[in-house]
Amino acid sequence: MKQIKILGSGCTKCKSTYNNVLEAIKQTGIEAQVTKIEDIEEMMKYNVLTTPVLVIDEVIKVKGRVPDISEIKLLLV
């Protein structure tokens, strides 16, 4: 099972990233646990400067922008 984390302090871009991730998971049928990380201290452990950030299995895949559904699907498989 994949561990997916979305880092971001609740702005619109972070919400659309979250929704895109959920949709990508639904479309691929992959098993994944999705966590939103909104706490800044927790976020800084990943040493990122821009949000939103998409982390898959503890590896930063996308930062500072909203990935679209097709891009996330590619990252998931």
Place this chain on the structure above:
Amino acid sequence: MFYWVQYLADWLIYSVLGVSAQSHLGEALNFFVFDTLKIFLLLFLITTIMGIVNSYFPVEQVRNFLSRNKMHGFEYLFASSFGVITPFCSCSSVPLFIGFVKGGIPLGITFAYLITAPLVNEVAIAIFAGAFGFKVTAIYVATGIVLGILGGFTLGKLKLEKHLSPWVQGIIAGAQTEEVLLKEKHTLLQRFPGILREAFTIVKGVSVYIVIGIGVGAAMHGFLPTGFFEQYINKGQWYAVPFAVIMGVPMYSNAAGVIPVVQVLVAKGVPLGTAIAFMMGVIGLSLPEALLLKKVMNVKLIAIYFGTIAFFMILSGYLFNSIF
């Protein structure tokens, strides 16, 4: 450069739709079509150029460069100029702030970057160029950079570290110089599809604000008489500029939404400096940003930060009023 866009707008409104050029509606519609086309063209062009620059100087690189180099005061100029080339979203201001101080970058230099980033970015430059032309835009960009330098320098001199949240002070105590990042070895041709896609996403993201902004602007353009605001606001009132900045702070919008409105304010008689001061207050200082910053600093520091920037915005307003 944009004659053909005006020609297209004239043809569409007056010939195809048959709305009279003398009517308020005709004027408003024509302005709307012309401005929308022009601004979207500029926006796409400038976001693409900025995307190319940014793909060679990502914000991580900027941070690590500032962290490694001490440049006898020039780091303020660098930090402020870097604020122009890196894209910015107010929701990123806190991670940026922490990331900078974590790399041992002094508070004042971090502020210099944070002041300029929202004020001068690709979206602001494109819409500003569309609204006021390239000369005014160049002066605006320069003013934004100087504002960041002066604001950052002043805040740096005030020794404000004690007003940061305890956990942030802990980060500063353990700050380390950042390593040199490994550069991606891609040619421009390989990077280009990604840059274009990103430019398209940025334009799409702000398009709704621009259309609303131009809509409001177009309505005012068509229905308010020229010089309408002159009876209320003119250069002679010294208090108009500070008032404009203070009015701007509680209003939360981005450059995309506010500049088309400001353009019409200017066309209808508001002095340029006063209008720009208002715009800077709207996009450079916002209450949601203050709430986000509360996680890293106390209310007193936020007040000092906002106060200092507001002061320099007011000066910029007077400067523009004296030039134009």
